[in-house]
Amino acid sequence: MAFTGNFMSTSFKKALLDGEMDFSANTGMTFNLALFTNSASLTAATTSYASVAGAGNGEVAAAGNYDLGGKALTISQAPTSTGAGTTVFLSFASRTWAASTITARGGLIYRSSGANTNTAVAVLDFLADKSSSNGTFEVQFPANNQTSAIIRIETPS
Numbered sequence: 001m002a003f004t005g006n007f008m009s010t011s012f013k014k015a016l017l018d019g020e021m022d023f024s025a026n027t028g029m030t031f032n033l034a035l036f037t038n039s040a041s042l043t044a045a046t047t048s049y050a051s052v053a054g055a056g057n058g059e060v061a062a063a064g065n066y067d068l069g070g071k072a073l074t075i076s077q078a079p080t081s082t083g084a085g086t087t088v089f090l091s092f093a094s095r096t097w098a099a100s101t102i103t104a105r106g107g108l109i110y111r112s113s114g115a116n117t118n119t120a121v122a123v124l125d126f127l128a129d130k131s132s133s134n135g136t137f138e139v140q141f142p143a144n145n146q147t148s149a150i151i152r153i154e155t156p157s
Contacts, residue, residue: 007044034070089149
């Protein structure tokens with residue numbers, strides 16, 4: 001089994017500290033979601049989309065409405081902090097591929113524009129193969145709040 005959980009990429013954490021990530025409302029950066037089969041090897045140590053790109057590395061093959069590299073994500077709300085100021089979070093709008101035949105076990109969110117393009121942000125494990133057959137394949141992101149958002153930075157209690 002190649003997927004072993006959901007991870008915020010270590011390269012993403014470093015890029016945050018280096019000031020290389022911008023999720024603000026007026027960002028010029030684009031973030032993509034690429035889909036992968038269970039033969040892909042994605043972990044918290046995955047540094048970039050480029051390191052795992054292509055159907056030969058487990059990415060879902062380009063067919064129908066799926067293109068290698070996936071599709072751009074829309075930030076559902078600029079980063080938000082809790083009233084207590086202990087958690088900052090953000091999420092993305094659901095991403096769909098209409099009229100597609102896809103089987104994917106997980107995905108990789110990565111920065112697809114700007115300097116240091118292809119930096120991995122997060123590995124998503126769907127926990128099982130998810131499929132569509134000439135239908136809509138949809139990845140739904142959790143609610144954008146302090147306990148569910150796909151990206152959360154918390155102060156330990």
